[in-house]
Amino acid sequence: MSENPDLTNERASGTFETNAMAAVIYGSEKFAQRRREITEAISKIPEFQDSHPLVFMSREEKISEACRKLAVLSNYWNSLIDTSDEEEALHLYREVLGLEGHPLALHETMFIPSLIAQASDEQQEKWLGRAQRREIIGCYAQTEMGHGTNLRALETTATFDISTREFILNSPTITSLKWWPGALGKSANWSIVIANLIIKEHNYGPHPFMVQLRDEKSHEPLPGITVGDIGPKMAFNGADNGFLGFKNYRIPRENMLMRHSKVTSDGSYIKPPHAKIGYSSMVKVRSRMAMDQGLFLASALVIAVRYSAVRRQGYLEDKSREVKVLDYQTQQHRLFPSIARAYAFIFCGFETIRLYDQLLIDVQNGNTSGMADLHALTSGLKSVVTYQTGEGIEQARMACGGHGYSMASYISEIYGVAIGGCTYEGENMVMLLQLARYLVKSIEMIQNGKSRELGPMVAYLAENESEIDLNLGPNEYLKVFEYAARNQTWRATEKFQKLRNSGMSNEEAWNQASVELTRASRLHTRLYIMSTFINHVGSIVDQKVKGVLIDLLNVHVTYEVMDIGIYVQGLLSSNQMDLIRNQLYVSLETIRPNAVSLVDSFQISDMQLRSVLGRRDGNVYENLFKWAKSSPLNKTDVLPSVTQYLKPMMEKSKL
Ligand SMILES: CCCCCCCCCCCCCCCCCCCCC/C=C/C(=O)SCCNC(=O)CCNC(=O)[C@H](O)C(C)(C)COP(=O)(O)OP(=O)(O)OC[C@H]1O[C@@H](n2cnc3c(N)ncnc32)[C@H](O)[C@@H]1OP(=O)(O)O
Numbered sequence: 262m263s264e265n266p267d268l269t270n271e272r273a274s275g276t277f278e279t280n281a282m283a284a285v286i287y288g289s290e291k292f293a294q295r296r297r298e299i300t301e302a303i304s305k306i307p308e309f310q311d312s313h314p315l316v317f318m319s320r321e322e323k324i325s326e327a328c329r330k331l332a333v334l335s336n337y338w339n340s341l342i343d344t345s346d347e348e349e350a351l352h353l354y355r356e357v358l359g360l361e362g363h364p365l366a367l368h369e370t371m372f373i374p375s376l377i378a379q380a381s382d383e384q385q386e387k388w389l390g391r392a393q394r395r396e397i398i399g400c401y402a403q404t405e406m407g408h409g410t411n412l413r414a415l416e417t418t419a420t421f422d423i424s425t426r427e428f429i430l431n432s433p434t435i436t437s438l439k440w441w442p443g444a445l446g447k448s449a450n451w452s453i454v455i456a457n458l459i460i461k462e463h464n465y466g467p468h469p470f471m472v473q474l475r476d477e478k479s480h481e482p483l484p485g486i487t488v489g490d491i492g493p494k495m496a497f498n499g500a501d502n503g504f505l506g507f508k509n510y511r512i513p514r515e516n517m518l519m520r521h522s523k524v525t526s527d528g529s530y531i532k533p534p535h536a537k538i539g540y541s542s543m544v545k546v547r548s549r550m551a552m553d554q555g556l557f558l559a560s561a562l563v564i565a566v567r568y569s570a571v572r573r574q575g576y577l578e579d580k581s582r583e584v585k586v587l588d589y590q591t592q593q594h595r596l597f598p599s600i601a602r603a604y605a606f607i608f609c610g611f612e613t614i615r616l617y618d619q620l621l622i623d624v625q626n627g628n629t630s631g632m633a634d635l636h637a638l639t640s641g642l643k644s645v646v647t648y649q650t651g652e653g654i655e656q657a658r659m660a661c662g663g664h665g666y667s668m669a670s671y672i673s674e675i676y677g678v679a680i681g682g683c684t685y686e687g688e689n690m691v692m693l694l695q696l697a698r699y700l701v702k703s704i705e706m707i708q709n710g711k712s713r714e715l716g717p718m719v720a721y722l723a724e725n726e727s728e729i730d731l732n733l734g735p736n737e738y739l740k741v742f743e744y745a746a747r748n749q750t751w752r753a754t755e756k757f758q759k760l761r762n763s764g765m766s767n768e769e770a771w772n773q774a775s776v777e778l779t780r781a782s783r784l785h786t787r788l789y790i791m792s793t794f795i796n797h798v799g800s801i802v803d804q805k806v807k808g809v810l811i812d813l814l815n816v817h818v819t820y821e822v823m824d825i826g827i828y829v830q831g832l833l834s835s836n837q838m839d840l841i842r843n844q845l846y847v848s849l850e851t852i853r854p855n856a857v858s859l860v861d862s863f864q865i866s867d868m869q870l871r872s873v874l875g876r877r878d879g880n881v882y883e884n885l886f887k888w889a890k891s892s893p894l895n896k897t898d899v900l901p902s903v904t905q906y907l908k909p910m911m912e913k914s915k916l
Pocket residue numbers: 344345346347350351366369370371374401403404409410411412413443537540541543544545546549550553632633636684685686687688691695698699
């Protein structure tokens with residue numbers, strides 16, 4: 262069937278090449294091209310297609326379907342991608358497995374990265390190759406039923422037995438059961454387990470251990486291990502998140518990951534070079550989350566924008582034909598600022614991935630000085646992008662009206678997966694408060710006359726801006742954001758200090774200032790996102806692409822400043838706010854002809870999108886009908902439930 266002419270016209274009105282834009286989104290022409298080649302190659306392999314729509318499958322069927330595809334994938338890895346390239350591998354996973362989770366997700370995202378960052382050279386020699394060849398499947402078991410956030414309160418113990426040179430693992434209470442780890446329930450046979458290291462009755466706190474859970478031949482749990490699936494979740498139902506308990510389960514001393522902390526055979530403990538070095542796997546995932554969430558948001562927007570260009574409802578001036586709903590200003594206001602955010606998140610993602618890779622090298626060379634900065638940055642960023650992505654996806658769903666609520670749109674699945682990110686890798690409020698600690702320390706440095714020692718990301722806290730000329734473009738908007746973030750950070754810090762100075766304990770003063778502190782963290786992070794967006798656009802060479810991204814940046818800066826209006830009341834007059842509001846409306850109109858091309862540029866395939874509404878060809882209605890007809894409920898005209906219950910009820914009512 263040919264393309265819906267409404268989408269053809271939209272594509273014709275675009276002022277730039279989508280391939281050129283994809284090269285900017287994905288960091289290079291080479292990688293954008295590789296993505297297209299991988300997608301093309303996969304589309305020719307029938308075994309990678311869903312056996313039937315995932316949304317009609319039970320959880321067991323989803324997991325089985327994911328495993329089937331993983332097994333097929335293992336025959337194609339080397340021919341489809343450069344296996345040393347993480348981005349190519351992730352693209353392949355996204356295309357084939359989609360976003361509902363699968364039994365190798367944690368193996369790739371946390372198990373292998375933990376071995377790389379935490380295992381000694383000898384340990385890597387023993388396990389890393391096996392893991393990379395997928396001879397074993399691993400997971401990352403840290404969270405317990407009773408504690409996820411407060412790692413210092415984890416209860417699982419690993420007690421060193423000097424006589425046998427083994428660790429004895431125990432789960433002393435119900436709440437100490439590991440709870441949540443992906444792939445633990447049914448798939449993984451090994452795990453990195455975070456447990457309290459105990460030597461001669463002294464607790465050295467949580468440390469990582471390499472633990473075999475299941476027999477490598479029979480896949481049965483080993484004696485001393487209780488393991489299973491935690492049941493269905495809001496989303497991620499292609500993954501078997503699990504529980505795990507230990508009863509006097511022994512592992513050799515060599516199974517504690519000993520790149521940084523060490524226990525010698527006589528039971529001596531050697532401290533790591535930085536107390537939080539064991540948290541690196543979390544920082545790794547957090548550093549990728551801006552990119553991943555940007556792509557979740559992008560997926561929902563591809564669906565909503567394409568659909569809005571084929572959905573016609575109501576009239577503007579021309580009463581002879583209904584308009585595309587994308588022409589309504591309210592629809593544009595709902596969707597276009599999110600397009601800008603998706604671009605901005607992806608650009609930030611590249612930056613934080615690069616920073617993590619550099620930090621990993623530095624730490625391996627004994628330099629841990631960058632850890633605090635990256636922890637603070639990624640803590641704030643994961644919190645802001647997950648929250649705003651959730652907001653943006655939900656708006657995209659509503660922008661699709663009734664059909665958005667159908668699973669045919671697939672938006673609810675994207676939403677469920679994306680907002681998991683508000684919780685995993687550190688609950689958002691908690692992570693905002695981690696960043697706040699860093700911001701408060703920065704203010705204290707200024708108060709102590711050490712402004713010159715501030716890092717570049719917080720140097721603005723020591724500046725002073727009281728007047729803004731808003732005709733000068735994005736950099737002036739950045740100044741507005743700096744003003745808001747600086748003011749809020751000072752106000753929150755002063756509130757905390759005042760409470761503390763009044764005699765309150767440090768902890769209670771912190772608690773009572775914490776809402777204000779989280780607000781400071783959000784503003785600081787949004788400032789970082791905006792400045793990364795501005796810098797990125799400044800570096801683009803292709804003039805057509807750059808022109809459209811400047812238009813998109815204008816949507817971003819005006820929308821973001823309007824959104825934080827309450828924090829800039831002391832800086833901007835109501836006339837200036839009106840001016841910004843009008844600039845936003847103008848920028849929505851400016852971006853309108855490029856809206857479809859901007860979302861096409863994400864180059865997310867139909868196979869990955871799984872959305873009837875978001876199809877590239879725009880043939881929504883005929884496929885919606887086809888999709889509904891494929892519902893298992895439509896296999897027969899009369900359901901047994903009707904014969905068994907409703908018919909007798911109706912007959913009885915007739916009497
Ligand atoms: C063929 C090849 C294939 C290749 C494939 C490629 C794959 C590559 C991988 C890519 C990854 C992709 C990602 C995709 C994701 C999609 C799937 C995701 C599935 C979901 C998985 C989820 C997993 C989990 O959730 S795991 C569990 C996570 N748990 C948490 O995050 C717990 C949160 N809590 C904490 O982190 C801590 O407890 C904390 C930080 C809140 C408090 O810790 P504390 O010890 O109590 O410390 P505190 O007293 O508060 O602070 C003291 C001091 O320490 C500083 N600090 C804390 N943390 C760090 C750190 N990490 N680094 C540096 N410093 C740190 C803190 O700032 C304090 O400092 P001061 O203020 O100076 O005292």
